[in-house]
Every structure is written in structure tokens, then in C-alpha cells.
Amino acid sequence: MLVFGLAVLLGGIGREKQTFNRTAIGANTSMLFLAVVALVMPAIFDLAVFGRLEEKGEMIEQLSFWTAAVLLVSYFASLVFTFRTHKDVFRGESHHTPVLGRGVAITILTFATLFVALASEILVGQIEFVTKSLGWTELFVGLVIVATVGNAAEHSTAVMMARKNKMDLALNIAVGSSTQIALFVAPLLVMVSQLMPSAMSLVFHPLEIAAVIFSVGVVTLVSQDGETNWFEGLQLLSVYVILGVFFYFLP
Amino acid sequence: MLVFGLAVLLGGIGREKQTFNRTAIGANTSMLFLAVVALVMPAIFDLAVFGRLEEKGEMIEQLSFWTAAVLLVSYFASLVFTFRTHKDVFRGESHHTPVLGRGVAITILTFATLFVALASEILVGQIEFVTKSLGWTELFVGLVIVATVGNAAEHSTAVMMARKNKMDLALNIAVGSSTQIALFVAPLLVMVSQLMPSAMSLVFHPLEIAAVIFSVGVVTLVSQDGETNWFEGLQLLSVYVILGVFFYFLP
Amino acid sequence: MLVFGLAVLLGGIGREKQTFNRTAIGANTSMLFLAVVALVMPAIFDLAVFGRLEEKGEMIEQLSFWTAAVLLVSYFASLVFTFRTHKDVFRGESHHTPVLGRGVAITILTFATLFVALASEILVGQIEFVTKSLGWTELFVGLVIVATVGNAAEHSTAVMMARKNKMDLALNIAVGSSTQIALFVAPLLVMVSQLMPSAMSLVFHPLEIAAVIFSVGVVTLVSQDGETNWFEGLQLLSVYVILGVFFYFLP
Numbered sequence: 027m028l029v030f031g032l033a034v035l036l037g038g039i040g041r042e043k044q045t046f047n048r049t050a051i052g053a054n055t056s057m058l059f060l061a062v063v064a065l066v067m068p069a070i071f072d073l074a075v076f077g078r079l080e081e082k083g084e085m086i087e088q089l090s091f092w093t094a095a096v097l098l099v100s101y102f103a104s105l106v107f108t109f110r111t112h113k114d115v116f117r118g119e120s121h122h123t124p125v126l127g128r129g130v131a132i133t134i135l136t137f138a139t140l141f142v143a144l145a146s147e148i149l150v151g152q153i154e155f156v157t158k159s160l161g162w163t164e165l166f167v168g169l170v171i172v173a174t175v176g177n178a179a180e181h182s183t184a185v186m187m188a189r190k191n192k193m194d195l196a197l198n199i200a201v202g203s204s205t206q207i208a209l210f211v212a213p214l215l216v217m218v219s220q221l222m223p224s225a226m227s228l229v230f231h232p233l234e235i236a237a238v239i240f241s242v243g244v245v246t247l248v249s250q251d252g253e254t255n256w257f258e259g260l261q262l263l264s265v266y267v268i269l270g271v272f273f274y275f276l277p
Numbered sequence: 278m279l280v281f282g283l284a285v286l287l288g289g290i291g292r293e294k295q296t297f298n299r300t301a302i303g304a305n306t307s308m309l310f311l312a313v314v315a316l317v318m319p320a321i322f323d324l325a326v327f328g329r330l331e332e333k334g335e336m337i338e339q340l341s342f343w344t345a346a347v348l349l350v351s352y353f354a355s356l357v358f359t360f361r362t363h364k365d366v367f368r369g370e371s372h373h374t375p376v377l378g379r380g381v382a383i384t385i386l387t388f389a390t391l392f393v394a395l396a397s398e399i400l401v402g403q404i405e406f407v408t409k410s411l412g413w414t415e416l417f418v419g420l421v422i423v424a425t426v427g428n429a430a431e432h433s434t435a436v437m438m439a440r441k442n443k444m445d446l447a448l449n450i451a452v453g454s455s456t457q458i459a460l461f462v463a464p465l466l467v468m469v470s471q472l473m474p475s476a477m478s479l480v481f482h483p484l485e486i487a488a489v490i491f492s493v494g495v496v497t498l499v500s501q502d503g504e505t506n507w508f509e510g511l512q513l514l515s516v517y518v519i520l521g522v523f524f525y526f527l528p
Numbered sequence: 529m530l531v532f533g534l535a536v537l538l539g540g541i542g543r544e545k546q547t548f549n550r551t552a553i554g555a556n557t558s559m560l561f562l563a564v565v566a567l568v569m570p571a572i573f574d575l576a577v578f579g580r581l582e583e584k585g586e587m588i589e590q591l592s593f594w595t596a597a598v599l600l601v602s603y604f605a606s607l608v609f610t611f612r613t614h615k616d617v618f619r620g621e622s623h624h625t626p627v628l629g630r631g632v633a634i635t636i637l638t639f640a641t642l643f644v645a646l647a648s649e650i651l652v653g654q655i656e657f658v659t660k661s662l663g664w665t666e667l668f669v670g671l672v673i674v675a676t677v678g679n680a681a682e683h684s685t686a687v688m689m690a691r692k693n694k695m696d697l698a699l700n701i702a703v704g705s706s707t708q709i710a711l712f713v714a715p716l717l718v719m720v721s722q723l724m725p726s727a728m729s730l731v732f733h734p735l736e737i738a739a740v741i742f743s744v745g746v747v748t749l750v751s752q753d754g755e756t757n758w759f760e761g762l763q764l765l766s767v768y769v770i771l772g773v774f775f776y777f778l779p
Contacts, residue, residue, distance in 0.1 A: 107508040358759040
């Protein structure tokens with residue numbers, strides 16, 4: 027959300043409005059909504075059946091398994107949607123002829139990825155050191171600081187694209203990475219963990235759930251009309267800051 | 278929601294997108310939103326005042342009565358809206374001249390209704406037998422299986438209309454039946470039950486409430502822009518399956 | 529919301545639909561969403577950390593302080609947005625040349641404000657007397673009756689503008705006053721109260737929180753498509769009446 031807000035804010039400065047394709051962003055927001063359902067239902071189930079949160083039993087494990095399966099199916103369908111049936115909608119702005127050979131491109135991509143991963147690793151390492159001396163809680167560091175610094179490369183690309191008014195690309199980067207984690211990485215972890223002695227479930231802290239709901243809500247609200255302006259970017263950042271403040275104070 | 282998802286998914290296959298009139302679907306989603314408010318408020322009231330759910334007292338009865346009255350007024354207003362002031366918006370696609378006389382049409386309709394009702398009754402009876410041998414809970418059967426099988430006629434019509442790209446009609450069937458139950462059947466039951474010794478109230482299970490909120494949310498999200506595609510249909514079905522999984526495991 | 533509903537309902541009678549600028553109303557609804565986040569997060573924080581609501585401690589005070597600061601920043605940014613970068617969007621309908629000199633206008637405005645304030649004061653005073661004899665609770669009177677009668681001048685202006693099909697102006701009055709209270713008056717009170725012995729926090733009654741969420745939800749739902757009709761106005765009023773019924777019965 028930070029990326030999205032920054033991209034919209036900085037992209038919107040000096041322009042009356044920026045437009046983008048609603049079909050693409052609509053697919054992304056409906057996937058995020060699905061993730062919210064998958065996130066909230068176990069919590070409500072726990073509260074309703076056991077009367078308290080973070081109950082972990084065989085029932086929750088099975089629920090998590092099936093929910094994860096639905097999310098994975100939905101993720102693979104989104105790949106078909108993006109690269110097959112509606113690829114023209116998503117390609118949109120980038121009809122460039124390639125200037126690099128395939129081999130060269132893959133080599134550069136590999137080295138660049140390794141470099142960014144290494145840089146992120148060093149950054150995150152440094153952060154741990156800094157935060158311990160500042161007395162920040164682990165949850166705050168994990169959810170806010172690491173998420174911000176660790177994805178620095180992604181963030182700067184999205185903001186740069188937004189400055190060039192390539193909003194479709196910017197929003198896809200900004201929202202796409204969240205979608206990927208929610209609908210692919212997390213469910214995969216759940217399914218793999220079923221094979222291990224202590225299975226991972228999809229039950230989260232209420233504050234995390236609220237944060238996800240509000241994030242998806244504000245992204246939907248801002249992106250639904252296919253237009254953004256700097257003020258909407260600022261609103262996204264404001265929601266982000268308020269959520270950050272609460273995580274900062276959480277014991 | 279199953280109907281809606283199936284209609285959008287099957288209608289969207291082979292087409293880039295399907296469009297429909299936003300005024301008609303907007304009226305339906307705002308009515309569903311009203312139903313959500315009427316559903317959630319008693320639960321919050323119970324929690325806030327008595328500290329727990331499913332408290333039934335004279336106060337809740339009175340609340341249910343007045344809420345039901347508002348819903349009924351809203352339902353009758355929607356009839357005026359649909360058949361009087363904005364009938365052109367809803368008619369849209371069906372400017373056919375009638376090919377049957379009024380008397381014949383009513384006779385056919387009466388027999389067809391009786392036949393479908395009988396068929397549904399038999400189906401539901403069979404389901405009870407099947408589900409008992411499969412060990413499914415009554416809640417799961419009532420909410421998921423009976424709702425699916427009992428409305429089979431309606432469902433197939435909606436899906437057929439969607440395949441013919443008559444989305445306005447398909448969506449009206451799919452969403453309209455929910456609206457009718459939420460804003461007409463349920464409030465009427467509440468009001469009639471006031472005359473009996475044990476009045477029915479509008480207090481529901483938290484999981485049911487969550488399911489309704491999410492259903493209305495995803496329908497609104499998908500339909501708000503006046504366009505659908507097969508991927509949005511799949512998202513609707515995914516939400517439906519996740520909710521179904523939770524009801525299946527509910528003890 | 530009452531104003532908004534009345535304006536949309538009365539403005540919509542006799543017209544098929546009324547249109548308005550989505551950028552302006554979008555900015556307003558995203559501000560209201562921000563206010564909802566600021567309102568709900570303290571409650572969830574309380575529930576998650578202390579296990580119950582209305583806990584007031586130093587931590588909540590600090591949280592309220594920072595949240596209020598973000599809201600104020602957002603409010604001032606909205607002034608820049610409205611009167612600087614996007615003033616054409618908001619001005620829209622009112623390209624009249626002024627017919628009064630500045631001095632005369634200020635004098636009239638001052639007297640009119642004093643008169644309306646006095647009239648409201650008298651009205652509210654009368655209400656207290658009437659309500660006591662009717663046995664209404666203080667919360668119901670404060671939230672529903674005073675809000676309705678105290679803003680009578682504002683309400684009538686919004687409804688009049690809607691009747692003249694000047695929907696942009698009508699919606700700005702209807703939604704703008706809520707935005708102003710949520711993002712300017714309330715945060716300012718919180719910040720000023722920090723200087724006093726007993727600081728005011730942003731923790732509210734669950735029913736109030738639900739009411740605000742539903743109000744913002746229905747306003748967003750109705751206004752998002754840039755069109756309104758009389759039925760949407762009635763839906764707004766229905767939500768308002770249901771919420772009013774619950775506040776009426778709250779002990």
C-alpha cells in the first residue's frame with residue numbers, strides 16, 4: 027500500500043488526473059478481496075466455535091488446507107487471465123520491440139536479482155541492529171520496516187513508472203506483489219506445512235486482519251473509478267501511517 | 278451468489294467482456310447493503326448491550342419489528358422503481374411482442390410453478406436421505422445444498438441468459454431472488470411471527486452474518502463497473518467455495 | 529446522511545437520474561474512509577490488547593494523538609486539493625459574477641450565522657424539554673435529534689440545491705459537513721485535550737462505530753457511479769432510519 031500511495035501521490039503531482047485500465051485493476055482488487063475472505067473467515071470461525079482466537083486444531087488445519095487450495099486455483103486462473111485470455115488489457119502500454127537478446131536478458135535479470143537480494147539482505151541485517159538500539163518491537167519491524175526496505179527496488183520502479191504516467195504498469199507492480207504473496211506464497215506455505223509435524227494455519231492477529239481489510243478497502247475505493255490524483259495518493263499514505271502508528275504501539 | 282458466479286463465468290468464456298446496465302444492478306446492490314445493515318445491527322446491539330450474542334428479549338423483538346418494517350417499505354419502493362419510474366432501465370433487452378394470450382400464459386405459469394415446486398420438494402427430500410448417510414451437518418445442508426438444488430430452475434435460466442449475452446436479465450434473476458428473500462420474505466416472517474407466542478427475531482449466527490457481508494461485498498465489487506469477465510465469475514465462485522468449506526466444518 | 533438521503537430522494541423525484549462529478553465526491557468518500565479507519569483501529573487495538581473496549585490509558589492517548597495528527601494533515605491537504613490544484617472540479621456549477629460587495633457580503637454572513645446559531649440554540653433547548661417528557665435517552669437525542677435539528681439550515685440548502693439539479697453543490701454540503709467534523713473538529717479536540725488533565729480519546733461505543741461504518745459504506749455505494757436516483761435516496765434514508773431505531777432502543 028505504501029508503494030501504491032507513493033506512486034499515486036508522486037505520479038499525480040502536476041497532473042489533473044491519471045487514468046488506467048479498470049479491467050486489470052478490477053481483477054487485482056477482486057483477488058485481494060478473496061484473500062480478505064480467506065483471512066477473516068478462520069478468525070470468525072474460531073470466535074464463533076471456540077469463543078476465542080488463535081485456537082489451532084485439526085479442524086482449523088483442514089479449513090486452512092481447503093481455503094489455500096481455492097486461493098491457489100484462483101491464482102493460476104489469474105495467470106491464464108493475464109497472459110492468455112486478456113493479455114491485451116494488461117500489456118497496454120508496452121508495445122516496444124525487445125532491444126536485448128533472450129540470453130543476455132536472462133543473464134542480466136539473474137545478476138540483478140542476486141544483487142538486489144544481497145542488498146536487501148544487508149539492509150534488513152542493518153535494520154535489526156538499528157531497531158534493537160531504538161527499542162522497536164519485532165512485529166512493527168517485521169510488518170512495517172522490513173516490508174518497506176526489503177521491497178525498495180520494486181517500490182522505486184513503481185514510483186518511476188507513475189512519474190512517467192504509465193499508471194497501468196505502476197499499479198500492477200504495486201498491487202501485483204501483494205496479490206502474489208496473498209494468493210500464491212501464503213497458500214503454498216500452508217499446503218507445504220501440512221506435510222510437517224506442526225502445520226501452519228491462516229489464523230492471524232486481529233490487528234493484522236483489520237490492517238489488511240482497510241488496505242484492500244482503500245485500494246478498492248481509490249482505484250475503482252479508473253482515475254487517480256495526488257490527493258488520493260495522500261489518502262492511501264495516511265491510512266498506511268495510521269496503521270503503522272498502531273503497530274508501533276502494539277506491545 | 279453461486280448463480281451469479283456461474284452466470285458470469287460461463288457467460289464470460291469466449292468473450293472479452295460483457296456489459297450491463299449499472300442503474301439496475303446498483304439498485305439491487307444498495308438493497309442488499311440495506312439487508313446487511315439490518316442483519317448486522319441486532320448482533321452488534323446484542324454484543325454491546327448484553328455482552329453476548331443470541332439474546333432474545335422484548336427489546337430485540339421490537340427492534341426486529343421496526344427494522345423489518347423499514348425493509349418492507351424499501352421493498353415496495355423497489356417495485357415502484359422497477360415497474361413504474363425506471364421501467365425502461367430494467368426492461369432493456371426484452372421488447373418482444375407477447376406470443377401467448379394472457380389466459381394461456383397464466384395457466385402455463387401455474388402448472389410450471391407447481392411442477393418445479395414438486396420437483397424441488399422431491400429433490401430436497403432425496404438430499405436429506407443422501408446427506409444423513411454422508412454425515413453432513415444440518416446447517417451445511419440447509420444453507421448450501423438446499424439453496425443450490427432448490428433453486429435449480431432459477432439457476433439454469435440465469436446461466437442460459439448469460440450465455441446468450443443477456444446479462445441484465447441474468448443478473449436480475451441471480452441477484453433479484455436474494456433481494457426478494459432478504460427484503461420481503463424475511464421481514465414478513467418477522468412481522469407475522471410477532472402475532473405468535475414465540476416471535477422470530479433477526480439475530481443470526483456470526484458465520485452466517487460474515488457470509489452475507491462477504492457475498493454482498495464481492496457482488497458489489499464485481500458488478501459496480503458495469504462489466505464482467507470470466508475471471509470475475511471465477512472469483513465469485515471461489516468466495517462461494519471458501520464460505521461453503523467453512524459451513525461444512527462448522528459443528 | 530439524512531441530508532444526503534433527503535437531497536437525493538427529493539432531487540430525484542421527477543427525473544430519471546441526476547449526475548455529478550465523481551472526482552469531487554471520490555475525494556470526500558476517501559476522506560470519510562480515512563475517518564472510519566481512525567475510528568475503528570483504537571477499538572480493535574483495545575479489544576486485542578486489553579480484551580475489552582473503552583480502556584483509556586497513556587498508550588491510547590498517544591495513539592489518538594498521532595491518529596489525530598494524520599487526520600489534520602489530510603484535512604489541510606484536502607483544502608489545497610479543493611481550492612488550489614483541483615478547484616475547477618469543485619467550482620463546476622457556480623460561475624456567477626458576485627452581486628454583492630465584499631463588505632456587505634461579510635456583514636450579511638455574520639448576521640445570518642448569528643441568527644441561525646441563535647435559532648438552533650433555542651430549538652435544541654426546546655428539544656431537551658420535549659424529549660424529557662417523552663422519556664427518550666440522552667444518546668438518542670444527542671446523536672439523532674440534535675444532529676437533525678441543529679443543522680436544519682444546512683439541510684434545507686442541500687435539499688434546495690438538489691431540487692434545482694445542482695447535485696455537486698448539494699452533495700458537497702451534505703457530505704462536506706461530516707468530513708469537516710470527522711477530519712477537523714474531532715482531531716482538533718483530541719489534540720487540544722492533550723493539554724488538559726483528562727485527555728479525550730478516539731474510543732467510541734461499538735454501535736456508534738457500526739453506524740459510522742454503515743453510513744460511509746452506503747454513501748460510497750450510492751455515490752461511486754456519479755449518478756443518483758430517487759430510489760438510492762430512499763435507501764440512504766432507510767439505513768438512517770434503521771440506525772436511528774437502534775439508537776432509540778439503546779439503554
